[in-house]
Amino acid sequence: MNKHHQVNGWLSMQVLTRALRVIKTLAASRQGMTLQQLHEELQIPIGSMHRVLAALAEEQYVTRSPINRRYFLGPASAELVGISSATRGTLVTPPAPVLKAAQESGETVFLTEIVGLRLVCVSLVEARHPLRLFVQVGQEVPLHAAASARSILAFLPEEVVETLFRERDLTAFTTGTLRSLEQVKSHLAQVRAQGYDVCENELDENVWAVAAPVFASTAQAVSSVTLAAAGNRMRDPIQRTRATEIVLRTARTLSEELGYTGGFSNLPETPEAAGAGGETPSR
Incomplete structure (x- = not known):
């Protein structure tokens, strides 16, 4: 040579x-x-x-x-x-976009993250308005009954979802809770199609919530951002649309801060869109 x-x-x-x-x-x-x-x-x-x-x-x-x-x-x-989202640490202080979403909406906003084989609330900003909520910081959220969990599960490989549900009881928290894995899988397909999830009276009575996934630079869904409010404050379709757009914009910002450069579903193009009316999100 x-x-x-x-x-x-x-x-x-x-x-x-x-x-x-x-x-x-x-x-x-x-x-x-x-x-x-x-x-x-x-x-x-x-x-x-x-x-x-x-x-x-x-x-x-x-x-x-x-x-x-x-x-x-x-x-x-x-x-x-083979990097897994389970290797990521948990948070205590809510990131700035979550604080902004809570301030803009006046409602409870929280982050949920995969920790091992559990989905856990890792940070939360309480609403200005009173709200009795099942979810608290450090608490595991039920996979089948929470929009915060399902908005992550919908974007995970099917074999991962099967593993997470293995030996899990699908407890009926309310009359609206999904009761079978088949129902959950069908619902997850809907979440994938629309890019977010809505939960109404499934985990808590008189609580409406909307959640969207947060993606990491590896294009994996690693967490979710959720806005939860008393159902009687979210009866107006315009209010629901505005809340959904706030969550989607927050999820987009969090994803971009994590280095995600892929596409997003159903995200408003401008912040002004958050004040616009529209159709009621699918449930």
């Missing part, structure tokens, strides 16, 4: 090593990292780091959030190393 080939081989190995170091570093960072942070952490020159990230992004091993310009692992990395 001549010297030219040796140099080219060394450079190729250096690029590969740097790319693997970037993937490993991003895998350990839930909040993603900027170009500058990666440069400082890995001591790779800015120009070289930019080229490595561009190559990884082209092959979808990393993605870049359009909101905060941070880099995250992409869908190809998830397939490569």
Whole structure:
């Protein structure tokens, strides 16, 4: 092998090593990292780091959030190393978009996340209006009876859903609770089609809730954002449409902050859409 080939081989190995170091570093960072942070952490020159990230992004091993310009692992990395949403930590302080949604709506807004084989409420902002709610921070939510859970399950692989429901009792919390796995699966298909879920008097009497999935940079549904309100305050179709749009916009923002760059279903194009009327969301 001549010297030219040796140099080219060394450079190729250096690029590969740097790319693997970037993937490993991003895998350990839930909040993603900027170009500058990666440069400082890995001591790779800015120009070289930019080229490595561009190559990884082209092959979808990393993605870049359009909101905060941070880099995250992409869908190809998830397939490569089998990254699971269960590896993500839980929250206590509600993220800014959740606080904003609660302030805008005046209702209870909370986040639900997969923790192992459970779906757990990880942060919550209480409503200005009184509301007696089943869900509290740290509490597991029932898979079959909560929009917060079903809006995540609808976007998980079928075998994962089967595993989560294995040996689970489908308790009837109210007369409106889904009672069989077949009913749940049929409902999940509807949620996938419309991009969000609505729950009315299924878990709590006189409680209406709407939930939408939050996607990570790997295109996995990793959590959901839910708005819950007393049913008697949500009888107006316009109120329901407005609440749904607030939740969908919040889910989109949270997804983009996690580096998700894929498409969204039924999301308003502008914030002004939240004040517009429309059809009652399907239930």
